[in-house]
Amino acid sequence: MKNGLHGPISGKIGSIVGSSWRGIEYIKSKPKRTKPPTYGELGNRFIFAYTQLWLQPIKDFLKVGFRDDNHTVYGVNAAKSYLYKNALTKDGFNSIIHPHLMKVSVGSLPLSNNIKVKKTSPHELTFTWDGGKVPDGHPNDQIMLLVYNVQDKDKVITGDVFGTVAGQFRKDGMEKIRVEPDPQMPDLDYHVYAAFSAMDRSRQSDSIYLGTVTI
Secondary structure (H helix, E strand, O other), X not given: OOOOOOOOOOEEEOXXXXXXXXXXXXXXXXXXXXXXXXXXXXXXXXXXXXHHHHHHHHHHHHHHHOOOOOOOOOXXXXXXXHHHHHOEEOOHHHOEEOHHHXXXXXXXXXXXXXXEEEEEEOOEEEEEOOOOOOOOOOOOOEEEEEEEEEEEEOOEEXXXXXXXXOOOEHHHOEEEEEOOOOOOXXXXXXXXXXXEEOOOOOOEEOOEEEEEEEO
């Protein structure tokens, strides 16, 4: 490639590597790696898979909660970035995700005051909040609720997800979520999050962590 397609190619583009030798431009396939990955590289691969597995069950919620986090990264990718920076103790194969430090929604919409959750029957959670007007909010904004059980045994993630991204209106001040876990696995701890979505879906609020509920 004497002059290249649009001038000389330098560096890696996908599986192609551009280089020069004695003033002659070349492109060639990326060489196959022959050395085994280092322990640190294996640890980083593990962290990538571990965080991906933690987020996967709630990806539909995250698509709404992180839909406009920024112009280039949104949804699950934006949530993963937040998790890495704020809710992960990074220590190779011993890395730990902290659900209470995680947000499942990020945005400029304000929350309502006094958001609470209470177990009102064996399989029902009742959420309450102040239904009055909120500056920069609208009475018809809707509550977003996530109830997430994460089974993390030997870094193998499984879990149940319940909730809604379009619950009752802000003005209503109450919503109920039915939680039906596997009858073979009673007394599980569910992490509970709440946020609000604007009535016109233009934005959402930061989420708030409401603790755990055993069901």
